Amino acid sequence: MSATRIVITGMGAVTGFGFEWQTLWEKMLGAEHCVRPWQPQDLHENEFPVRYAAPVDMTLLPGHLQNHPAWTRLLEKRSRFGWVVATQAVADSGLNPEQLREAAVLCASGAPQHMLADMLLTQAPDGNAPDWQHLMARATEVSAEGSLRQANDRLARVIADDLGCEGPVINISSACAGASQAIGNAFQMIRRGEVNVAVAGGADSVLNLDTMAALYLLGAASGEQRWGADLCRPFDRDRSGLIAGEGGGFVVLESLEHALARGATPYAEVLGYGSSLDAYKVTAPQPEGRGAALAMQAALDDAGLQPQQIDLINAHGTSTPLNDVAETLAIKQVFAQHKHYQALAVSANKSQFGHLIAAAGAPECIVTALACLNDLVTPTENLHEADERCDLDYCAGQAVSRRVDYALSNSFGFGGLNTSLALGKYREHGQ
Amino acid sequence: MNRALYINAAAVLNAAGSECADLLGTPPVPQPLAFDPQRKALALPVPRLASDLFDRKIQRSVEPQGLRLLHCAARLAPALAALQLPAARIALTAAIPEVDAPSPCWDAVQAILEQPQKQLSQLLANTPPLHALTLLNSSVMAYVAEALNCHGPMGGFCSQNNAGLDALIEACQQIAEQHADAALVVSSSPNLTPALYLREPVLADEPVYGEGAAALLLSSTPLQDATQILRVAGFARGYSADPQRTLVVGKRVIERALSEEKLCMGDVANVVANPADRQLMSLFESTPQHLRNASAMTGELGASGLLTEVAMALHHSREAGAVPGYTLLVSHGRAGHWGALLLASETLEKYA
Numbered sequence: 216m217s218a219t220r221i222v223i224t225g226m227g228a229v230t231g232f233g234f235e236w237q238t239l240w241e242k243m244l245g246a247e248h249c250v251r252p253w254q255p256q257d258l259h260e261n262e263f264p265v266r267y268a269a270p271v272d273m274t275l276l277p278g279h280l281q282n283h284p285a286w287t288r289l290l291e292k293r294s295r296f297g298w299v300v301a302t303q304a305v306a307d308s309g310l311n312p313e314q315l316r317e318a319a320v321l322c323a324s325g326a327p328q329h330m331l332a333d334m335l336l337t338q339a340p341d342g343n344a345p346d347w348q349h350l351m352a353r354a355t356e357v358s359a360e361g362s363l364r365q366a367n368d369r370l371a372r373v374i375a376d377d378l379g380c381e382g383p384v385i386n387i388s389s390a391c392a393g394a395s396q397a398i399g400n401a402f403q404m405i406r407r408g409e410v411n412v413a414v415a416g417g418a419d420s421v422l423n424l425d426t427m428a429a430l431y432l433l434g435a436a437s438g439e440q441r442w443g444a445d446l447c448r449p450f451d452r453d454r455s456g457l458i459a460g461e462g463g464g465f466v467v468l469e470s471l472e473h474a475l476a477r478g479a480t481p482y483a484e485v486l487g488y489g490s491s492l493d494a495y496k497v498t499a500p501q502p503e504g505r506g507a508a509l510a511m512q513a514a515l516d517d518a519g520l521q522p523q524q525i526d527l528i529n530a531h532g533t534s535t536p537l538n539d540v541a542e543t544l545a546i547k548q549v550f551a552q553h554k555h556y557q558a559l560a561v562s563a564n565k566s567q568f569g570h571l572i573a574a575a576g577a578p579e580c581i582v583t584a585l586a587c588l589n590d591l592v593t594p595t596e597n598l599h600e601a602d603e604r605c606d607l608d609y610c611a612g613q614a615v616s617r618r619v620d621y622a623l624s625n626s627f628g629f630g631g632l633n634t635s636l637a638l639g640k641y642r643e644h645g646q
Numbered sequence: 647m648n649r650a651l652y653i654n655a656a657a658v659l660n661a662a663g664s665e666c667a668d669l670l671g672t673p674p675v676p677q678p679l680a681f682d683p684q685r686k687a688l689a690l691p692v693p694r695l696a697s698d699l700f701d702r703k704i705q706r707s708v709e710p711q712g713l714r715l716l717h718c719a720a721r722l723a724p725a726l727a728a729l730q731l732p733a734a735r736i737a738l739t740a741a742i743p744e745v746d747a748p749s750p751c752w753d754a755v756q757a758i759l760e761q762p763q764k765q766l767s768q769l770l771a772n773t774p775p776l777h778a779l780t781l782l783n784s785s786v787m788a789y790v791a792e793a794l795n796c797h798g799p800m801g802g803f804c805s806q807n808n809a810g811l812d813a814l815i816e817a818c819q820q821i822a823e824q825h826a827d828a829a830l831v832v833s834s835s836p837n838l839t840p841a842l843y844l845r846e847p848v849l850a851d852e853p854v855y856g857e858g859a860a861a862l863l864l865s866s867t868p869l870q871d872a873t874q875i876l877r878v879a880g881f882a883r884g885y886s887a888d889p890q891r892t893l894v895v896g897k898r899v900i901e902r903a904l905s906e907e908k909l910c911m912g913d914v915a916n917v918v919a920n921p922a923d924r925q926l927m928s929l930f931e932s933t934p935q936h937l938r939n940a941s942a943m944t945g946e947l948g949a950s951g952l953l954t955e956v957a958m959a960l961h962h963s964r965e966a967g968a969v970p971g972y973t974l975l976v977s978h979g980r981a982g983h984w985g986a987l988l989l990a991s992e993t994l995e996k997y998a
Contacts, residue, residue, distance in 0.1 A: 347681035389802035429778030630788030
């Protein structure tokens with residue numbers, strides 16, 4: 216592989232904790248989570264079976280973002296979050312418009328949203344079966360902010376248009392691995408010399424009636440009420456399913472040469488990216504974690520790292536019964552033959568800000584970069600009694616101060632689409 | 647690229663037919679859309695999946711664009727198997743539009759319309775659990791991976807008409823960087839639904855859309871008995887929605903695709919591009935090549951358009967009397983995406 220080094224020089228994150236990555240980091244180190252009672256806004260009858268989520272709290276919107284055009288443009292909610300996040304990441308990087316001219320934009324923004332209200336426009340006036348022709352006759356009533364009006368790559372293009380980026384503009388679609396794939400592909404594009412700068416990440420918001428109903432019907436979202444808001448419990452024996460969050464994350468990646476030439480200070484270095492397919496079942500991960508292990512090993516190989524060099528794994532850690540066991544087994548497959556593996560720190564960010572679905576990998580990559588920068592590992596919350604098959608050091612309950620030279624950030628998508636990013640502490644003279 | 651990349655096999659499905667040779671026939675006549683008779687398009691019946699590769703429930707639970715893609719992918723199974731590669735060395739990349747409909751499913755919509763005061767209970771009671779998977783094009787990738795035993799690198803893309811090129815480039819790079827030895831690249835056009843006509847940007851000259859799919863098999867080695875091969879020789883992509891900048895970006899993308907082999911336009915034998923795209927045509931005003939594409943035969947195929955053209959180039963390269971040379975494929979979407987792909991048709995003796 217070429218000697219081009221790729222660094223993170225800008226970050227932006229919007230989660231239930233707020234609108235800035237600094238807030239996210241501070242709250243996570245403080246062992247807080249932002250899961251709270253939630254019901255879909257558009258529901259007007261009995262309670263929705265999923266009772267908790269980690270929504271973005273608009274009352275936390277800081278003054279300097281209140282006039283951002285994302286809040287007034289006709290966009291899906293996920294695109295509003297994503298545009299704001301990308302703007303913040305670029306501002307954080309200090310890049311100017313000319314430096315962004317040939318930049319790439321890579322973005323994962325999830326599945327179409329808010330379909331139900333529009334679908335009801337298919338009602339036949341004569342009581343016959345619903346049909347698209349009736350919706351077309353009422354086309355002016357179709358929501359301008361819904362997915363029948365908004366192309367799926369809308370967010371990526373809005374960001375590129377706003378920033379004046381003329382490099383490749385790529386919308387990623389690989390379910391919950393999406394944002395991680397976006398960052399991994401951006402890393403590869405810079406390493407190959409296709410671009411010098413990339414804005415990469417994702418944004419998603421599934422906190423609406425139809426998408427949450429879909430996640431619930433699939434058995435992915437937890438309807439558990441025993442634990443109140445403390446129900447996102449990765450690796451715990453009482454975990455019961457994912458808790459959805461919303462928001463997004465973007466990072467600015469650039470070649471180290473480009474970053475140093477303009478006087479930027481990197482947060483961390485991206486060293487490798489790996490992906491794989493379970494090829495097992497569309498509704499479940501491969502039980503031994505075969506695909507996840509392949510992705511982690513591919514990331515290590517791509518980075519030129521040995522397993523014993525890894526200090527931290529930012530786990531996919533969904534709090535679903537199947538994922539957390541399979542991921543633990545996968546980690547053991549890759550790491551267990553090395554003595555240090557019992558000291559390996561494993562942390563699950565979803566226990567603190569929920570599952571951002573297509574965007575999940577982006578804020579988790581940011582948290583991983585900050586762990587490398589600060590030698591601090593955020594905790595896995597609500598892990599009180601580990602599943603007996605989950606026997607790693609998950610940093611339960613409180614942040615851990617430990618040296619983090621190298622880390623992996625895992626994201627595994629529905630259908631067995633697996634990604635892993637290898638990050639490292641930025642060092643002036645290389646790894 | 648530090649490793650040669652060959653397009654070894656292709657499968658297409660579109661209004662012209664299911665063979666590349668069908669694209670050389672008489673253009674089919676667009677038909678009025680059921681949901682909007684004022685508009686015409688080239689729709690397809692839902693294909694039947696090979697029952698030896700796919701579980702029968704997939705035929706019922708996957709929506710049409712996914713079924714078209716699976717149909718094409720399945721036809722590459724023998725060529726892929728012939729490579730005798732370990733599953734972890736086979737990559738899968740996909741260009742699949744997100745599904746616009748039916749989501750939620752029609753049964754649930756009808757039930758809610760009948761009892762709107764019971765919206766939630768009707769939604770939950772009338773939506774089959776697996777229906778939620780139709781929201782996710784990743785589920786289609788999972789079906790392909792499972793049926794064709796691909797465990798290697800993956801990538802899913804959804805950038806309108808450039809998604810096919812994004813998927814192809816990712817597959818090429820995975821092979822070039824030796825993360826894989828072969829790759830399936832699969833794609834599908836969007837279903838013909840109102841979303842195609844209601845989404846921005848609003849078009850003054852709306853194209854005739856078509857339904858279709860295309861799949862390619864790429865490998866680091868040519869087919870065992872091949873005498874003519876089709877090699878990926880270069881690619882580039884860019885974006886601009888700014889009318890003042892778009893031609894600059896388009897020109898740059900074309901030059902970059904040619905630069906990998908240090909070519910100029912004069913070295914290119916064939917240019918495949920949409921002759922109805924005025925901006926794109928203006929970039930070729932001074933070149934002698936005649937621009938053509940298959941859209942009259944297929945309708946506008948969106949994400950599967952470019953791969954359909956690649957399949958056609960593979961077909962031409964294998965025709966009796968085929969002349970070696972370069973083919974440049976250029977795509978330009980109304981949203982602002984630009985893409986260019988350079989293919990080299992060669993006789994294998996060159997590598998002997």
